[in-house]
Amino acid sequence: MFPRSLRAACAAAALLVLAAGCRSAPTPAPATATPPSYAQVREAQTARRHDDFHRISTHEHYRAGASIEVYLRVARELGIEKTIFVPTGLGPDNRGYRENMAELLEVQRRHPDRVVAFATIDEADPNAAAVLEAAVAGGARGLKLIGGHPHFYDEPLDSANMYRVYQVVQRHRLPILVHASLSKIPEQRAQLERVLDDFPDVTVIAAHYAEEAPHLEVADELFAAHPNLLMDLSMGGGLKRYENMMEADAGAFRDFILRHQDRLLWGSDVILTRDTTEAFLRRRIAKDFAILEQPFYVDDDLAPGRVRPGLHLPADVLEKVYLDNPRRLLGL
Numbered sequence: 392m393f394p395r396s397l398r399a400a401c402a403a404a405a406l407l408v409l410a411a412g413c414r415s416a417p418t419p420a421p422a423t424a425t426p427p428s429y430a431q432v433r434e435a436q437t438a439r440r441h442d443d444f445h446r447i448s449t450h451e452h453y454r455a456g457a458s459i460e461v462y463l464r465v466a467r468e469l470g471i472e473k474t475i476f477v478p479t480g481l482g483p484d485n486r487g488y489r490e491n492m493a494e495l496l497e498v499q500r501r502h503p504d505r506v507v508a509f510a511t512i513d514e515a516d517p518n519a520a521a522v523l524e525a526a527v528a529g530g531a532r533g534l535k536l537i538g539g540h541p542h543f544y545d546e547p548l549d550s551a552n553m554y555r556v557y558q559v560v561q562r563h564r565l566p567i568l569v570h571a572s573l574s575k576i577p578e579q580r581a582q583l584e585r586v587l588d589d590f591p592d593v594t595v596i597a598a599h600y601a602e603e604a605p606h607l608e609v610a611d612e613l614f615a616a617h618p619n620l621l622m623d624l625s626m627g628g629g630l631k632r633y634e635n636m637m638e639a640d641a642g643a644f645r646d647f648i649l650r651h652q653d654r655l656l657w658g659s660d661v662i663l664t665r666d667t668t669e670a671f672l673r674r675r676i677a678k679d680f681a682i683l684e685q686p687f688y689v690d691d692d693l694a695p696g697r698v699r700p701g702l703h704l705p706a707d708v709l710e711k712v713y714l715d716n717p718r719r720l721l722g723l
Contacts, residue, residue, distance in 0.1 A: 426687045426698040433689045441680050442470040444709060447717035449475045450568060450598060450625045450658025455490045456665040459498050463505055465672040469680070473717075475507045475658070477535035477568065482542035485513045489522075496529045507532050507721065509568060512556065514538035514546035520555040527563050532721070534560055536569040544572070548582035549589075557590050566594040566720055568623070572602050573609065580609075587617040594720065596621045596656060599629065600647075605636045607647045614651055621720070624648070624712065627660030630678070631693045637682065641700040652708045656716055657683070684709065 426432065446469070451462075453476040466474060476498075478491035488511050499508040510526035512519040514536060523534060534556075538546050546553065548571065560567055573580045587595055601622055603609040613620055626633040637644050648655060659676045661667070674692070681688035685701040704712075717723075 426700070429689060429696055429698050432687050432698050433691075436681055436685065436688055441677060442468070444470050444713050446471045446657065446713040447473045447475075447721070448658045449596070449656040449717050449720065450623050450627075450660050451476050452660070452662040453478050453491060453495045453498070454662060454664045455487070455494045457663040457667060458665070459502065459506065459663070461667060461669055462663050462672060463502065465669050465676065466505070468673065469676055471676075473505055473507060473721075475509055475533065475568075475717075475721075476663070477509045477511055477537075479511050479535060479537045482540065483545055484515065485511060485537055488513065492526060492531075493529075496526070496531065499530055509533040509535045511535045511537060514548075514550075514553060514556075517552060519552060520559050523556055523559045527559070527565070531565075533566045533568065536567060538570075540570045540572060544576060544579075548579060549585045553586075554589075557586065557593065561590055561593055564592075566596060568596045568598060570598045570602070574602055574606065584613070584617065587620055591619055594619055594621060596623055596720075598623050598660070599625055599627065604633065605640065605643065607643060610647065611650070614654060621654050621656060621716070622651070623656040623658055624683070625658045625660035626679070634682070634690060634693060634699060637702070638699050641702055645702045645704065648702065648704060648712070649708060652711050653716065655712050656720065657712050683712075 448466075448471050451474055453459075462474070466472075476495055478488055478495045479485060480487035480491060492508075492510060495506075495508045499506045508531055510523055510531035511534065512522050515538070516522065523531075536548070538544055538548070548569070557567075559565075569583070571579050571583050573583070583595075583597070595617075597613070597620060600607065601610045601613060603613075610622060614622075657679070659679050661672065661675055678688075678690060681690075682701050683704055686703040687698050688701045689698055
């Protein structure tokens, strides 16, 4: 047990970091200090501003009928200067994606400096390559593949039909954001690796730590083998699961991000619908910032009354994940 005076000093130091923001934060692993009280962390977290970093979100979803103005108002408050939206639909065949995509491309035309529209497809559709060509002609700047998700999986990532899609991607130099469920559908790893090997000039972003958390050594192996692979840190609907994993071993997640800081992106993976409110967006996105930036944080929705360890990433690493790496991806 730490002496009481040392525990108090650690708590005070953590509060100073929370209040001051990350740019002056030290960089030791997040769980070395005794946490301040729930009330102290909550107060400091609530008071924090989030415009101390410029950010580009690389993974959000858009559904037809959503209000982009609601999202953009919150994004301005939170320092998000540009956002990649994907127009995915419902499983198992991405139902409704065409309507979502048509509307999203129009949204991009209205907000070219703030919105980046990716296309999506039904991977099992024999005309998927033609659908992508048409979307690119309409302004799509990348491709989101949702077919690796367990609720959508009806076509191998390396099928002949998908190779026709990748040829379109390669021709137009588009990045691919893919939801590959490597731990739940083991055969997808070989499929994904074949695509990475056969299309070495195509940048592929594996969402959600490549769905390998907490087994991040597998993600390490993928990075080592495939220089055209990136990953994102989005947690989306699995936020509770990720928070629990990070509470069990925040240091493993932090070390992984430090090792691969030049190849990681951030996005919150929210689904923007006609019912999405500013309050929800503000609360949900700010949780990501608390987890990534603070030594300790609270989540009143998923773990009321508890203080959890954050990743407390150094400012220069956050700048890469939030801004430098996305800019490079988009050619900005």
